[in-house]
Amino acid sequence: MKNRTHTVRETSERYVRGLLEDHARFSRVLTMIGRDARRLVDAPSDVLPLFAEAVDYVVNFQNVYHHPREEIMFSRVGEKSESLAAAAKKLAQEHGGTAYAGKELLALIEHVSRAPGERAGREQLAKGLERFARSMRSHIAQEEDLLYSQVWIELTRRDWDKLIGQAAALDPLDHDHSAKYPLLVRYVSEGRTRSDVTTESSPFGEALGSAMDRIGTLLDGLAVIDRTMSRQRKEACALARKSIRAMPIIPALQPMDSVRAGMQSAGEFASAYRRWFREWNALYSRSDTATRRPHA
Amino acid sequence: MPSIQSQLLSRLADQAMKTIFRDFNVDKARSRLAMIDRLNPAPTGVQIESRDLSSCAAEWIRTGRNTDRVVMYLPGGAWVLRSPNTHRGIAAKLAKAANVDVLLVFYRLAPEHPFPAGLQDCIEGYETLLRDGVKPSRIVIGGDSAGGNLALATLLALRDGNAPLPAGAFALSPCTDMSLEEGGARMAMREFDLLISEVEGRIDADPRLLYTGGNADVLDHPYASPLRGNLAGLCPLLLQVGGAEFLVDQSTLFADKARAAGVDAEVEVWEGQPHVWHVMPFPEANQAFDHLGDFVRRCCP
Incomplete structure (x- = not known):
């Protein structure tokens, strides 16, 4: 029984690990969007082709490969666990929203590439991309928190065998799709040492x-x-x-000596005054304390 | 162009830093920073648990989410100062953005505990995680400012000791070279960046010399100035640095050198941002945490 549980866990972990690795790839693309979306506004020709590939990759890869595998898993989890059913349903529904938002972005990219001089369109695209990245991050975090960590408890070996059998598609970025996404493949494989990140500004x-x-x-x-x-x-x-x-002390400067003597006297006077004041203050404090005592 | 919040709050932060570092003296600076730190509310939405190490304190910052990823975070403070609430706030944001539990290591401070005491505590923090059963492939090390320096130094020390390296490391506005000889930005930012303009050149108060126990030779040691070390064989690195701080060159030089040594290293230069802007409630800070979350997710899928 113990071995069987262990094997189930290993199988489930392998399956989930594959999904988590997809998330890691998406994260790289999301970072790219965060770093460079603002460059679309000022220098669209530099980054627009890359963004076109990135959004196409995320939308197509998710629709064709990643989301179907997740949805098979979520649906099994929803059947097995009442407590996770609502979360599984909500997250599966969000896949539809992501696909719709991605297609809208692709249409906007198409529009901007046809009218590159239109600043408003470029700004709308930059904001749309940032919004898309934010919502995807939040979605990924919820999936990992709520479902990925629980599936191995909820699903049986038979469930996993079925899931693995159903999910036989390939990752388009890993399997010689450099012809379809040449810029993105280069971006991911080469990386960049330095990225200058600019953020949204307003007049x-x-x-x-x-x-x-x-x-x-x-x-x-x-x-x-x-x-x-x-x-x-x-x-x-x-x-x-x-x-x-x-200053030399010479008879002709008698007044200066007088000044010095006066200053010295003043200093002595000040010291004496401070001493007297401290003593007086101490005395006063004692008598004051005494007078505050009722009927002392 | 930095956001409005960034431009307003950067000025306030600048004044606060000038207040802390005015007539630099460790005791005064600590009491001033403690006053400012008290104004910082403790982060919400996380659980804080003590986890003492043999020679220093540490804390777990947990979001309560199901995760096996761990970030060991080393707070900054010029090696001599500490503001726990501020760094609890950073750790909480990081925990939420990256879906991780964060171990905040309050390494020993100089001048009471000069180099390499703080570094030893950081290494002990990492070893404690391994002893607790966390796999190196699920650990990312990070830190800000002096903590970023220690994060990079810890990597070098772990590599030199043939210890398993973590899955990744990040450094926010790190000091990578204590000799401060590298980089033209140092002079360009002289008037703006109080880290050098206020305290540099005062031997009795220079935090770098307090950290090294007054021994200027230590400044060149790779564990004190990681930029001067051999960077080959390190794990993936992400450095984030503000475009308005003098340490910008140190970060870009470090990333260049690491990449030349075959390391997957990136540096993000954030336009117009001040030193460790992550502590401020800027939109740019939230975006920077998003990028850190992406990085942690990439390192520990």
């Missing part, structure tokens, strides 16, 4: 950004002035102190 945002930059420059300028003035003040004080210390 208001750009105006505000420019204002913020100016305020920032002003603040930086004020900080420099403040630092300079502070440094100069310190330097001036140091110079004055140095000059006074260096």
Whole structure:
């Protein structure tokens, strides 16, 4: 019995592992969309052909290969487990939504490639791609969380044998489809060292950004002035102190001696005053405490 | 063009950082950062569990989802500072985006525990995961800033020790070269990036020298400056760096060197973003976490 359970788990893991590897491939494409969707707005000719292949790949591969395998599994899970039935149904329905959104994107890509000068269309496409990537990420995360981790518990060996028999299609990206998706295959196999990621901007945002930059420059300028003035003040004080210390004591400068003596007296007076004030304060505190006591 | 939120909050963050690093002194900076960290609410929607290691504390940040993927995350803070709530927030976002459990390793800080104490704690964190039965193929290591430096150094140390490498690693705004000699962006960003403009050149307060125990020779060691090491044989890497920080060159140089050594390494340069913008509530931060989630999913299918 133990061996049998182990084998079932191994079989299910192999099946699920294949689906997870599909998700990993999709993730690479989703990252590409996140990095480069904004480039569609400013330089569509650089990335439009790549996006056309990417969306076509995701939509076709999902429809032909990935989603059918998932739906077979979800439907078996829904039959076996009441608690997972609702999630399985909802996620299977989302496949239809993804396919529809993908086809809309393909139509939009077609439109943009026919009218490349139309900025509004390019912006709509960039936003649509980002929305598509967000919803796919959320969908993938829910599938992995809710169903993939539970299927091996719910399905039997017989279920898995049936599932594996039904899912015999091939991954179009892994099996010599470089002729159909040459740019995407190159992107995935070669990768890129550096990607510059730009994000959505708006006229208001750009105006505000420019204002913020100016305020920032002003603040930086004020900080420099403040630092300079502070440094100069310190330097001036140091110079004055140095000059006074260096001043020779000669009879002709009797007034300076008087000033020094006066300053010394003032210093002594200040020390005496502080001492007196501390003593007085201590005394006052004691008497104050005493007077606060009722009938002391 | 960065978003409005990014432009506004970057300025506020800049002022906060200037406050922390003003008259840089570790004790003052720690108390200032603690005040700011208290303003950060603890993340919601995750469970936080203590998991102490032999010489430092660690925490599990779990979303409660069914997953066997694990990210070991090393928080930043110039090797001498720590803001736990901020990094719990990063770990929570990462856990949700990548569908993972996150082990947050609070490695020992300098100057009380200079190099290589922090690195040893990071290695111990990884070994603890392996001892707990997590397969290396299900682990991704990551960190931000000084934590990114430690994540890359940990990879080098694991490779040199013939330990099984994790499935992938990422570093957010990492310092890859402590000598700070590489890269023209250092001078270009001098006025903008307070990490160098405020503290550089002050031997008594330079966090790099506090980390290395005052020993300037250590700055060139590959475990302190991973860019100076041999990068061959590392696992897939993703570096994310802001386009408005001086560390941008360090990240691109690191990715170039890693790729030349045959490593699957990528760097994302995010236009106009400040150092570790992931901590801020920017749209760009959420997008960056989406990309990290994609990366983790690619490394651990």
